[in-house]
Amino acid sequence: MINLDDPKKFRTLTGQAHQVAMNMLRPISRKYDLAEHEYPKELDMLAAMIDGLSESGASEGAGAAGVRRSEGDDDGAVKNGTNLASVMSIAEMCWGDVGLLLSMPRQGLGNSAIASVANEEQHERFDGLWASMAITEPNTGSDSASISTTARLDGDHYVINGEKIFVTAGDRSDAVVVWATLDKELGRAAIKSFVVPKDTPGMTVERLDHKLGIRSSDTATIRFEDCRVPAENLLGSPEVDVKQGFAGAMATFDNTRPLVAAMAVGCAKASLDLTRELLEEAGVEIDYDRPAVAQSAAAAKFLQMEADWEAAHLLMLQAAWMADNRKPNSLEASMAKAKAGRVGSDITLSCVELAGSVGYSETELLEKWARDSKILDIFEGTQQIQQLIVARRILGLSSAELK
Numbered sequence: 365m366i367n368l369d370d371p372k373k374f375r376t377l378t379g380q381a382h383q384v385a386m387n388m389l390r391p392i393s394r395k396y397d398l399a400e401h402e403y404p405k406e407l408d409m410l411a412a413m414i415d416g417l418s419e420s421g422a423s424e425g426a427g428a429a430g431v432r433r434s435e436g437d438d439d440g441a442v443k444n445g446t447n448l449a450s451v452m453s454i455a456e457m458c459w460g461d462v463g464l465l466l467s468m469p470r471q472g473l474g475n476s477a478i479a480s481v482a483n484e485e486q487h488e489r490f491d492g493l494w495a496s497m498a499i500t501e502p503n504t505g506s507d508s509a510s511i512s513t514t515a516r517l518d519g520d521h522y523v524i525n526g527e528k529i530f531v532t533a534g535d536r537s538d539a540v541v542v543w544a545t546l547d548k549e550l551g552r553a554a555i556k557s558f559v560v561p562k563d564t565p566g567m568t569v570e571r572l573d574h575k576l577g578i579r580s581s582d583t584a585t586i587r588f589e590d591c592r593v594p595a596e597n598l599l600g601s602p603e604v605d606v607k608q609g610f611a612g613a614m615a616t617f618d619n620t621r622p623l624v625a626a627m628a629v630g631c632a633k634a635s636l637d638l639t640r641e642l643l644e645e646a647g648v649e650i651d652y653d654r655p656a657v658a659q660s661a662a663a664a665k666f667l668q669m670e671a672d673w674e675a676a677h678l679l680m681l682q683a684a685w686m687a688d689n690r691k692p693n694s695l696e697a698s699m700a701k702a703k704a705g706r707v708g709s710d711i712t713l714s715c716v717e718l719a720g721s722v723g724y725s726e727t728e729l730l731e732k733w734a735r736d737s738k739i740l741d742i743f744e745g746t747q748q749i750q751q752l753i754v755a756r757r758i759l760g761l762s763s764a765e766l767k
């Protein structure tokens with residue numbers, strides 16, 4: 365029988381994450397939404413706490429850095445592991461604030477890339493680093509196979525040239541995981557990722573962007589001009605395996621997309637919880653024993669949103685659980701991201717609508733959550749791109765056959 369309860373062993377972790385979200389993130393949420401680009405210094409203490417928990421073993425994957433498919437522990441038993449712990453705790457933290465979660469030291473999306481692709485030596489060398497991830501370029505967004513940033517081998521270094529835009533935590537992180545091509549002629553198989561530490565000459569953070577939401581998170585444009593990084597900073601294998609194609613670099617997304625789904629699930633839950641309170645205060649009763657059609661329009665809408673939320677939540681758990689159990693999860697990771705990204709936006713905006721003027725005003729955080737959630741349906745692959753991936757996987761078509 366399927367047991368849909370949260371695993372008992374993660375209750376302490378999710379309980380702690382919820383407390384942090386409520387007592388540390390929520391109180392500073394509006395402050396840093398208004399003070400865009402100002403560093404949320406309160407997060408340093410929180411990051412130290414998370415490091416302490418991780419070191420003591422009390423926390424299994426409190427953030428993006430926790431995601432990793434470990435080798436050698438395949439004893440055949442079903443596992444609820446780091447991936448599941450990460451999505452559950454990230455959802456709780458994003459119940460507090462998505463932008464602040466994205467600003468958490470040492471929990472960047474680049475850390476997930478390192479966790480997914482790095483070898484043992486690199487795991488050790490880059491441990492404790494805060495890494496952002498730079499794929500997008502002025503002429504490359506959804507079609508990440510067409511990036512034009514280059515990495516040329518020169519002795520025992522790679523020389524990187526190009527421009528990356530919209531790098532989350534690109535200013536604050538200690539290093540950037542940069543996607544670059546070893547040889548454009550060889551197509552997508554030649555795309556590799558490189559860990560570039562911030563003080564590397566030739567790497568310049570050019571500007572920070574102003575945004576609709578997640579304003580507490582910095583989003584940077586970074587230029588690379590003859591930027592030399594040690595050859596051993598190339599993540600994974602330097603071989604260009606045309607047969608394997610893009611699979612190596614894309615493996616990162618199987619781990620990061622469930623995390624973004626978790627962010628959407630957490631943010632939408634925050635909106636639902638507050639809206640329920642506001643509806644109850646307004647005398648709207650939500651009755652789980654009566655069909656939605658027999659209830660008020662507001663209650664019926666709320667029940668429909670909760671059902672959508674539950675579907676997204678279950679897909680998120682499934683994608684992470686499959687990663688924990690070393691099952692290929694590209695399809696499920698995209699399904700989770702597509703469903704959670706879409707319903708996250710729908711729910712948060714519908715909650716603004718249901719709460720009326722209170723929803724639209726800055727006295728509550730509902731309007732902020734509607735702004736914050738939109739990005740979760742855009743970055744790490746847009747809604748349309750996730751649907752394309754799902755369709756390709758189900759129909760057994762390649763990216764050349766279904767564009």
Ligand SMILES: Cc1cc2nc3c(=O)[nH]c(=O)nc-3n(C[C@H](O)[C@H](O)[C@H](O)COP(=O)(O)OP(=O)(O)OC[C@H]3O[C@@H](n4cnc5c(N)ncnc54)[C@H](O)[C@@H]3O)c2cc1C
Pocket residue numbers: 473496497498499500504505506507529530531532533575583739742743744745746747748749752767
């Ligand atoms: C706040 C923020 C933070 C970000 N953080 C990062 C980061 O940390 N690292 C990073 O590398 N990037 C980051 N990005 C970039 C983000 O991943 C891209 O914006 C996203 O991949 C979409 O690319 P694009 O903006 O170029 O849109 P485009 O690819 O130009 O797409 C525009 C529209 O066309 C649709 N579309 C494109 N191709 C198809 C198709 N084949 N079929 C159907 N529809 C299609 C898209 O879904 C979208 O609706 C961030 C962006 C923002 C706004």
